[in-house]
Amino acid sequence: MSAPAPGERLFRRLLRLYPKTFRDRYGTGMVEFYRDRRLAVPDRPGARARLWLRLIADTLLSSVAEHLSSEPRPVAGGRRKDGTMETLLQDLRGAIRGLARAPSFTGVVLVTLALGIGANAAIFSALEAVLFRPLPYRHAERTMVLWNGGSVEGTYTAVAAPEYFDYKEQLETFDNVAALRPQSATILGAEGDPERLSAYTVTPNIFELLGTESALGRSFRTGDGIPGGELVVVLSDGLWRRRFGGDPAVIGRQVNVAGLPRTVIGIMPSGVRFPDAPLDWLREPADLWIPSTLEQLRGDERGNQNLAVLARRAEGVSQAQVDADLGMLSGRFRSQWPDRYGKGAAQNWRIVSFSLQDQMVGSVKLALFVISSAVGVVLLIVCVNVANLLLARGALKRRDVAVRMALGAGRPRLVRQMLTESLVLGLGGGGLGLLLAWVGTPLLVRLSGGNIPRLEGAGMSIEVIGFSFGVSLLTGIGVGLIPALQQSRTELRSAMGEGSRGASDGIDRRRFRSALVAAQVAMALVILVAAGLLGRSFAALLKVDPGFSPDGVLALKLAIPRAKYDSAVKVISFYRRLAEQVASLPGVESAATIYPLPMGGDGWSGSLDVEGAPENPAPHAEYNVTSPGYFKTMRIPLQAGREFGPDDAQGMPNVAIVDDHFARKYWPAESPLGKRINVRGGPNDWITIVGVVGHVYRAGRSEAGEPQLYLPHAQYVQTQMVLVARASNGNAAGLASAVRSGLKEIDPELPSTRMHAAAELADKTLAPQRFNALLIGIFALVALGLASVGLYGVMSYLVAQRTREIGIRLALGGQPGDVRRMVLRESLAISLSGLAVGGIVSLAVSRLLTGLLFGVSPTDAATYTGIAVLLLLVAGIASYGPARRATRVDPVTALRN
Amino acid sequence: MRRPHDHLPLRPVEALLLTMLASGDRHGYGLRQDILDHTGGQIELEPGNLYRHIRRLETIGALEEAGRGTSPDDDDRRIYYRLTPFGRRVLTLEMQRLRALVRLAEDRRIIVPARS
Numbered sequence A: 001m002s003a004p005a006p007g008e009r010l011f012r013r014l015l016r017l018y019p020k021t022f023r024d025r026y027g028t029g030m031v032e033f034y035r036d037r038r039l040a041v042p043d044r045p046g047a048r049a050r051l052w053l054r055l056i057a058d059t060l061l062s063s064v065a066e067h068l069s070s071e072p073r074p075v076a077g078g079r080r081k082d083g084t085m086e087t088l089l090q091d092l093r094g095a096i097r098g099l100a101r102a103p104s105f106t107g108v109v110l111v112t113l114a115l116g117i118g119a120n121a122a123i124f125s126a127l128e129a130v131l132f133r134p135l136p137y138r139h140a141e142r143t144m145v146l147w148n149g150g151s152v153e154g155t156y157t158a159v160a161a162p163e164y165f166d167y168k169e170q171l172e173t174f175d176n177v178a179a180l181r182p183q184s185a186t187i188l189g190a191e192g193d194p195e196r197l198s199a200y201t202v203t204p205n206i207f208e209l210l211g212t213e214s215a216l217g218r219s220f221r222t223g224d225g226i227p228g229g230e231l232v233v234v235l236s237d238g239l240w241r242r243r244f245g246g247d248p249a250v251i252g253r254q255v256n257v258a259g260l261p262r263t264v265i266g267i268m269p270s271g272v273r274f275p276d277a278p279l280d281w282l283r284e285p286a287d288l289w290i291p292s293t294l295e296q297l298r299g300d301e302r303g304n305q306n307l308a309v310l311a312r313r314a315e316g317v318s319q320a321q322v323d324a325d326l327g328m329l330s331g332r333f334r335s336q337w338p339d340r341y342g343k344g345a346a347q348n349w350r351i352v353s354f355s356l357q358d359q360m361v362g363s364v365k366l367a368l369f370v371i372s373s374a375v376g377v378v379l380l381i382v383c384v385n386v387a388n389l390l391l392a393r394g395a396l397k398r399r400d401v402a403v404r405m406a407l408g409a410g411r412p413r414l415v416r417q418m419l420t421e422s423l424v425l426g427l428g429g430g431g432l433g434l435l436l437a438w439v440g441t442p443l444l445v446r447l448s449g450g451n452i453p454r455l456e457g458a459g460m461s462i463e464v465i466g467f468s469f470g471v472s473l474l475t476g477i478g479v480g481l482i483p484a485l486q487q488s489r490t491e492l493r494s495a496m497g498e499g500s501r502g503a504s505d506g507i508d509r510r511r512f513r514s515a516l517v518a519a520q521v522a523m524a525l526v527i528l529v530a531a532g533l534l535g536r537s538f539a540a541l542l543k544v545d546p547g548f549s550p551d552g553v554l555a556l557k558l559a560i561p562r563a564k565y566d567s568a569v570k571v572i573s574f575y576r577r578l579a580e581q582v583a584s585l586p587g588v589e590s591a592a593t594i595y596p597l598p599m600g601g602d603g604w605s606g607s608l609d610v611e612g613a614p615e616n617p618a619p620h621a622e623y624n625v626t627s628p629g630y631f632k633t634m635r636i637p638l639q640a641g642r643e644f645g646p647d648d649a650q651g652m653p654n655v656a657i658v659d660d661h662f663a664r665k666y667w668p669a670e671s672p673l674g675k676r677i678n679v680r681g682g683p684n685d686w687i688t689i690v691g692v693v694g695h696v697y698r699a700g701r702s703e704a705g706e707p708q709l710y711l712p713h714a715q716y717v718q719t720q721m722v723l724v725a726r727a728s729n730g731n732a733a734g735l736a737s738a739v740r741s742g743l744k745e746i747d748p749e750l751p752s753t754r755m756h757a758a759a760e761l762a763d764k765t766l767a768p769q770r771f772n773a774l775l776i777g778i779f780a781l782v783a784l785g786l787a788s789v790g791l792y793g794v795m796s797y798l799v800a801q802r803t804r805e806i807g808i809r810l811a812l813g814g815q816p817g818d819v820r821r822m823v824l825r826e827s828l829a830i831s832l833s834g835l836a837v838g839g840i841v842s843l844a845v846s847r848l849l850t851g852l853l854f855g856v857s858p859t860d861a862a863t864y865t866g867i868a869v870l871l872l873l874v875a876g877i878a879s880y881g882p883a884r885r886a887t888r889v890d891p892v893t894a895l896r897n
Numbered sequence B: 001m002r003r004p005h006d007h008l009p010l011r012p013v014e015a016l017l018l019t020m021l022a023s024g025d026r027h028g029y030g031l032r033q034d035i036l037d038h039t040g041g042q043i044e045l046e047p048g049n050l051y052r053h054i055r056r057l058e059t060i061g062a063l064e065e066a067g068r069g070t071s072p073d074d075d076d077r078r079i080y081y082r083l084t085p086f087g088r089r090v091l092t093l094e095m096q097r098l099r100a101l102v103r104l105a106e107d108r109r110i111i112v113p114a115r116s
Helices: A006-015 A020-040 A045-068 A083-101 A103-132 A161-170 A206-210 A237-244 A319-336 A356-396 A398-406 A411-447 A462-488 A492-497 A507-543 A568-583 A630-634 A660-666 A732-746 A758-764 A767-801 A803-811 A816-852 A861-887 A891-896 B012-022 B028-038 B047-059 B085-107
Strands: A143-149 A174-188 A195-202 A222-225 A232-235 A254-257 A260-267 A288-291 A305-313 A351-355 A553-559 A588-595 A605-607 A620-626 A638-641 A655-659 A676-678 A686-693 A708-712 A720-727 A755-757 B063-068 B079-083
Touching (some): A006 A020, A006 A045, A006 A462, A020 A045, A020 B028, A020 B047, A020 B079, A045 A083, A045 A411, A045 A462, A045 B047, A083 A103, A083 A411, A103 A356, A103 A462, A143 A356, A161 A174, A161 A305, A161 A319, A174 A206, A174 A553, A206 A305, A222 A288, A232 A237, A319 A351, A356 A411, A356 A462, A398 A411, A411 A462, A507 A767, A507 A816, A507 A861, A553 A758, A568 A588, A568 A720, A568 A732, A588 A630, A630 A720, A655 A660, A660 A708, A720 A732, A755 A758, A767 A803, A767 A816, A767 A861, A803 A891, A816 A861, B012 B028, B012 B047, B012 B063, B012 B079, B012 B085
Parallel strands (some): A232 A260, A655 A686
Antiparallel strands (some): A143 A305, A174 A195, A174 A254, A174 A305, A232 A288, A553 A720, A553 A755, A588 A720, A605 A620, A638 A686, A676 A686, B063 B079
16 A cells, blocks of 8 residues: 555644544544545645645644543443553643633743744745745756856856757757747737737747646647747646636637737646746746747857756766766867857856756745744744743642642653643644734735745645644643753652742752843844844945936836837837827826836846957946937936937947946046947947946846946837836826827737836835845844743742842841842843843854845944844843832731741 | 433534434545535534544444445445434434424414425
8 A cells, every 4th residue: 555645644643632542433434534525625725725724623623622521432342441541631631721720821822832833834834835845847856057157156147049059969968958038929819908928939848848748738849939830839827817718729729929820739737837936037937938949040149148048967867977068068168169168258157057946046045044044043032931931830830749749640740741731832832823824924925025936835735734733842842841840850848848938949940040031132132133134234225326216207118029010110210209109298207218127127238349448358238228318217317428319310320328337447537428339249330439327226226237338229229128207296107097098009009018117116126125124123023022021021030039038138128229229130130141142143143144234244233232232121121020029029028928 | 221312402413414324324524525515515524523423423322333335346445324223213303302493483483484
């Protein structure tokens, strides 16, 4: 018989919660029930989560009820009386009854544990979805992504078609190599409005390489995508349902995509949208795929690098062999084309490879690691708090324990009883925590703003439930062990003899509890420092002047079909007319076109020649193509020379504008006006610089980026542009419908779906930092709250313990102020030792944060001091109450007792 | 041995369970599905809850294991339950009790009498 599925294993484990007799009798039937039930549940995460939530809730409620039930159970043949089991049940019943008798204690502990475990479960569900869950492709494990390595370690660029063919034909450690590139495409047809889609041109072997088949019809096969062959297309499940209502008859039909009619041959399964998560600049999940063998590009320029390449490692090949293979081909490239590979800027060039999974989620690993560490520390603080509460409760129960020991209960039994109680608390808190995570995870996904790849898959899963169960068990044992061991050591005579005076703990125990709280302060400091550093980074980012003003600007991304706009003149005149039309709309202050939009998600850079500058390293710059009026629209300051005008057209002298970084880099001492550059490389392609503008942060505020270069669209034609329009009243959204109808007048077939307020797009570039800072900030506040509660509790306890001592002091003429100071001093000593330890730990671990910080050092003194002062203040407030209470001790009462 | 009416009134779910068994033996999941169908999806039993009821009914002798399914073709080897003669009497008495209650409600015009 094969091993049961993970779900069934979990269910079987759940069954152990029932009394043994019940389980023996009905376990088999319940497992059969589970199998049928599981089969009937659709394979959606939501449905599965619901099933498990129901099953777990059902098991918890029924098993507890069954344990407490006094009704007789039917006796199966040959029932043995299981001594251990009986004791365990007794302990369990005792624990539940005992906890029910102290509802406020139980409530506080359960809520605290639920917070800690719930936060961990929610973050774990994110980790699971992003990092652990395999990609939905059979061969994902063996799939690698290949790039051209850049001059700086860790940088890389796309691959040119001839390079792809060399990889495919010459690499020996891969059994399949495919290429893809984004293709902007609009779909037209009677079934709906024109819609701009995320399409990819792919080599027809791509799905076979990944290991996935079509759900309907067929996916690509050899013979598809050959130049001059039949034009075909494969749709994603989402597009098929959205646009074609999930009609299977769409197979074989022609749809107009990217300007040409193409036959739909297949629909992929719903999970497949390759690239599902960003492959560097291939950001959007696909709506459809268009096949191309790329044969027509075999003889293309090697500088025309616009492909992403996937390669599948052959079975049984090691990473070392792959590296050697790539190294060999790199060497061959270098000797064959020394100018391109291996000289100057390309000195460190080589073919680099990443695993597909790393490529897709590698960028968020650090942030997730930091967040999960923080949440782990929060759980530790929770544990300390609960352990302290249990210790306090233990002190109250000391006489009870002593009586039981006197009546002959052995120490192991007592330890077990107490452990059972903390386990019940752990599991109860875990159950509540799971509910919390169930509610919290969607919020987490929303908070991330779509910036963490694959996070939308986060939610309840068997893994998350199992994880929470494990954490709850560990927590239950962890928080219970110390009090249980301490308590059972209670000496009979002293506990009983102390009678009604109340148990006064030994010095050891007091020290121990103080140390626990000091540890809490230390842990809180570590999280608070992390939060402080991330918060300061975020503030520093906000202060960066991006060099342009996106507020009040509406942006419309467009890509016009080459099939319809088949000449430069048509493309130029379309965009000119559009900008003019929109600029003349009421409410529009100015309008222009640009590519790429700053902070709009796209980038474009390349090398060029600068007259008089050395060829090595080759000058490199961020490119922009724009129309007259752009700098005014985006409020980018013109520092010298002039803007582009209507005369900068085809047939006129070629002109360019550079930014101040460019000017300073190549002509530090002179004016760049009148200097020449060459981007196309031909002897007659020299371009004269006519203006200098301010630098713009194009990729986001955290990166200044390279020097920048602007070319007039009328002289550097391309079909993909972004229309920008500034609203005269500052309200970008108010322009939307006017701009939409303006576009419709010029070309009713163009979709206006990619319309955004530029400020929103710019804001999105801050989302990862905001997510990190906010999340760690929330955890830090929780940590601070928990630590102060812990401190308050322990100080109250210490004061209560010393009531007699304080009474004597007061009776002998001690001043209330002295007593108050004594208590505060003690609290200060605890906090300071915590701060010292926490400070050292923070200094040691904050370096790990470096990759997430901006404009602040991981050892930033101001942050450390500020946080330490904050913690001391909170500690002072937390111990002020107990200190005051100490001064109100009535000497007479204290002494009489 | 206790008499049938010592077990009245039955819990609503238990009355439902016995009613489903009255028309033939069922396994646990089958009982769940039957009850789902006959209550318009209102009562959705999960295993713990269901088997606790089965445990109670088995303890009072109202149902018993009917052995495993032996249908050779569909590999159905699940545990089936059967209504005992005693269980049938308990169910009958419970239904009569309910009928009396309904009659009373009709007389008092709490509900409109059903046409029969």
